Amino acid sequence: MKHFLFTSIAIFLFSIYYAQDQNWGQFTGNFQGDFQYYVQDSLIDAPSVPERFLMNSFANFNYSAGKFSAGFRYEGYLNTMLGFPNAGNINDGVGIPYRWAGFAADNFEITVGSFYEQFGNGLTLRTYEQKLLGIDNALDGIRIKFNPTSGIYLKGLVGKQRYYWEKGAGIVRGIDGEFHLNDIINKWKDNSLRLILGGSFVSKYQKDDNPIYVLPENIGAGAGRIAINYKGFNINSEYSYKINDPSADNNYIYKSGQALLINATYSQKGFGVLLGTKWVDNMSFRSERDAGLTDLSINQLPEITRNHVYSLTAYYPYATQPTGEWGMQAEVFYNFKRKTPIGGKYGTNVSVNYSRVQGITKTPINDTTPIGLAGTSGYTNTFFSIGDSLYFQDINLEINKRWGKNLKMLLMYQNLKYNYDILRGTNEKLIVNAHVAVIDLTYKFKSTIALRGEFQALFTDEDKGDWALATLEFNIPKWFINISDNWNYGNSNPDKRVHYFNTGVGYTSGASRIQLSYGRQREGITCVGGVCRAVPASNGVFLTISSTF
Amino acid sequence: MRNIILLVVITIFCNSILGQDIPSIQIKDLTGKPANIQELVQNDGKPVILTFWATWCKPCIKELEAFNENFFDWQDETGVKIIAVSIDEARSISRVAPFVNGKSWEFDVYTDENSELKRAMNVNDPPFLFILNGEGKVVYQHSSYMEGDENHTYEILKKIVAGLPIE
Numbered sequence: 232m233k234h235f236l237f238t239s240i241a242i243f244l245f246s247i248y249y250a251q252d253q254n255w256g257q258f259t260g261n262f263q264g265d266f267q268y269y270v271q272d273s274l275i276d277a278p279s280v281p282e283r284f285l286m287n288s289f290a291n292f293n294y295s296a297g298k299f300s301a302g303f304r305y306e307g308y309l310n311t312m313l314g315f316p317n318a319g320n321i322n323d324g325v326g327i328p329y330r331w332a333g334f335a336a337d338n339f340e341i342t343v344g345s346f347y348e349q350f351g352n353g354l355t356l357r358t359y360e361q362k363l364l365g366i367d368n369a370l371d372g373i374r375i376k377f378n379p380t381s382g383i384y385l386k387g388l389v390g391k392q393r394y395y396w397e398k399g400a401g402i403v404r405g406i407d408g409e410f411h412l413n414d415i416i417n418k419w420k421d422n423s424l425r426l427i428l429g430g431s432f433v434s435k436y437q438k439d440d441n442p443i444y445v446l447p448e449n450i451g452a453g454a455g456r457i458a459i460n461y462k463g464f465n466i467n468s469e470y471s472y473k474i475n476d477p478s479a480d481n482n483y484i485y486k487s488g489q490a491l492l493i494n495a496t497y498s499q500k501g502f503g504v505l506l507g508t509k510w511v512d513n514m515s516f517r518s519e520r521d522a523g524l525t526d527l528s529i530n531q532l533p534e535i536t537r538n539h540v541y542s543l544t545a546y547y548p549y550a551t552q553p554t555g556e557w558g559m560q561a562e563v564f565y566n567f568k569r570k571t572p573i574g575g576k577y578g579t580n581v582s583v584n585y586s587r588v589q590g591i592t593k594t595p596i597n598d599t600t601p602i603g604l605a606g607t608s609g610y611t612n613t614f615f616s617i618g619d620s621l622y623f624q625d626i627n628l629e630i631n632k633r634w635g636k637n638l639k640m641l642l643m644y645q646n647l648k649y650n651y652d653i654l655r656g657t658n659e660k661l662i663v664n665a666h667v668a669v670i671d672l673t674y675k676f677k678s679t680i681a682l683r684g685e686f687q688a689l690f691t692d693e694d695k696g697d698w699a700l701a702t703l704e705f706n707i708p709k710w711f712i713n714i715s716d717n718w719n720y721g722n723s724n725p726d727k728r729v730h731y732f733n734t735g736v737g738y739t740s741g742a743s744r745i746q747l748s749y750g751r752q753r754e755g756i757t758c759v760g761g762v763c764r765a766v767p768a769s770n771g772v773f774l775t776i777s778s779t780f
Numbered sequence: 781m782r783n784i785i786l787l788v789v790i791t792i793f794c795n796s797i798l799g800q801d802i803p804s805i806q807i808k809d810l811t812g813k814p815a816n817i818q819e820l821v822q823n824d825g826k827p828v829i830l831t832f833w834a835t836w837c838k839p840c841i842k843e844l845e846a847f848n849e850n851f852f853d854w855q856d857e858t859g860v861k862i863i864a865v866s867i868d869e870a871r872s873i874s875r876v877a878p879f880v881n882g883k884s885w886e887f888d889v890y891t892d893e894n895s896e897l898k899r900a901m902n903v904n905d906p907p908f909l910f911i912l913n914g915e916g917k918v919v920y921q922h923s924s925y926m927e928g929d930e931n932h933t934y935e936i937l938k939k940i941v942a943g944l945p946i947e
Contacts, residue, residue: 295803
């Protein structure tokens with residue numbers, strides 16, 4: 232049956248391919264396959280893989296003809312690779328979990344089937360997919376977008392969220408409006424002060440079948456937002472409020488939730504500054520009360536810390552604590568012009584970033600009830616109260632400089648404080664204080680032949696101690712090879728001072744890439760766009776193929 | 781497994797399909813003003829580079845630095861317009877404007893906050909580059925960035941202007 236299905240799809244696709252020349256529409260898509268063969272390695276505590284070989288793959292097929300478009304995504308996890316959400320093998324299998332069709336006219340658009348959507352900053356609603364994390368909370372239902380007049384953007388949707396190969400129990404309903412006042416009010420058209428107002432309301436319904444508590448079945452969350460732009464200044468702020476929503480996340484307390492996000496920036500050529508703050512209280516919002524981890528989230532509360540890319544600067548990553556946190560961030564970007572003392576011949580680019588996150592204050596509702604007791608209103612607090620407990624702090628400096636025609640350099644220093652108990656759910660009274668240094672050098676032998684060396688070191692007395700990492704990467708047109716070693720030389724247990732050797736080769740041709748690597752992968756946390764997943768250690772051969780067509 | 785092989789074959793086979801149109805999707809400029817990508821890629825019959833990047837993507841930044849160094853020369857010779865679409869999400873989207881200005885980049889930068897355009901154009905991971913000819917059709921696409929890739933980009937721009945076939 233499956234074979235038949237795929238043959239039919241293939242015939243369908245080929246016919247569309249030939250139809251393209253006749254202007255019968257357009258067919259596009261992409262493919263990615265990740266394959267790993269796992270080798271046993273007890274030294275790094277790599278979990279054993281009974282299948283030995285695991286695969287994550289997907290392919291999107293999109294068709295559009297004029298105002299009509301449609302598409303689907305095939306996904307295959309045989310079986311799901313280590314480190315992706317797969318409790319009880321819930322993610323294993325193959326199928327077409329995502330398919331949609333849409334119609335777009337001049338001022339409205341209708342989508343039926345699966346879709347992704349974001350209202351404002353996502354404090355009330357954001358559905359998205361992030362293959363690197365195994366996240367896909369797409370809504371399956373109906374969405375209508377309507378643009379009645381210039382500057383007014385309205386959206387409405389109803390749907391159920393994807394839960395691996397199934398749907399979550401709750402129904403999600405939402406509306407959103409965004410009003411660009413300069414486009415609406417004629418007199419403001421050419422004003423250099425630009426104003427955008429927006430608001431959204433999202434509600435979820437889930438039947439109350441709890442034997443102990445009487446739970447609200449309809450839960451609403453609303454948000455208002457404003458964006459002001461004046462010359463180089465930009466302020467973007469959103470506040471959201473959610474009625475009481477007892478759930479596994481908040482230990483079934485009957486307390487409302489709030490979140491506030493403010494980001495202000497100023498920039499002009501050669502200079503930029505960012506200031507932001509965030510306050511969150513009890514704002515986890517899922518379409519199923521008992522869902523956990525990354526499952527069935529309706530909203531997203533963005534982190535207010537820098538998203539690091541170098542392996543050791545990202546070794547202790549931050550993740551938003553939806554039950555309550557306050558955070559702030561400041562960052563300055565500056566470009567020292569060429570032919571100045573600091574700028575040198577080619578200019579020097581510098582950025583300094585600081586962020587800090589703390590808990591919020593929570594007061595018991597009375598003398599006999601502990602904070603957060605299930606079935607009560609949990610605790611009381613005042614808006615924007617900041618607690619004493621430090622969750623995370625990151626100070627980092629980055630310098631980019633070019634030395635002569637062929638040598639480029641990046642230097643980075645980071646100091647971070649990481650509350651291990653809060654962020655990893657342990658109880659060791661541990662705050663990791665780490666210093667990280669990175670040097671990244673690229674030397675060009677010819678314009679298309681280059682060698683890159685990346686050297687990183689992490690120093691800490693806590694957790695697993697010091698790490699060093701060196702990577703060499705050599706590229707010629709279309710090809711690269713790399714070799715890397717990540718060494719936990721400072722581990723307090725001499726038997727655990729492990730080398731994580733890794734080597735790989737990659738080939739790119741146009742929009743297709745193939746990459747093969749072999750070696751050890753250390754355990755860690757991978758974060759993309761503010762969501763993280765724990766990746767276990769592994770050893771083996773890894774192959775990835777991707778293509779866009 | 782057979783299904784997978786079949787998919788790979790289809791993918792490779794269809795990879796030769798080029799000349800695709802840009803979908804009608806709204807992205808935003810750095811002040812939050814919506815703009816339709818179909819209108820943005822209009823460039824009076826001259827080529828357009830449309831590239832996807834993010835503030836947290838090192839190879840993307842290298843690619844854009846290389847484009848910035850060549851931008852005025854390329855513009856003089858080919859009239860090219862560069863549109864760099866950031867896929868930064870809520871966490872880092874506020875960084876985009878000060879970041880871009882801090883780098884003194886001269887080309888146009890837009891944001892695609894929930895990856896709607898990225899998805900519609902089947903982009904896997906950034907950096908991902910499209911080159912459009914004067915009619916707004918995609919004539920070349922490229923995944924990833926390695927040192928010197930900009931030379932190839934420049935060759936393609938020159939071919940478009942000279943009316944020569946690509947590849």
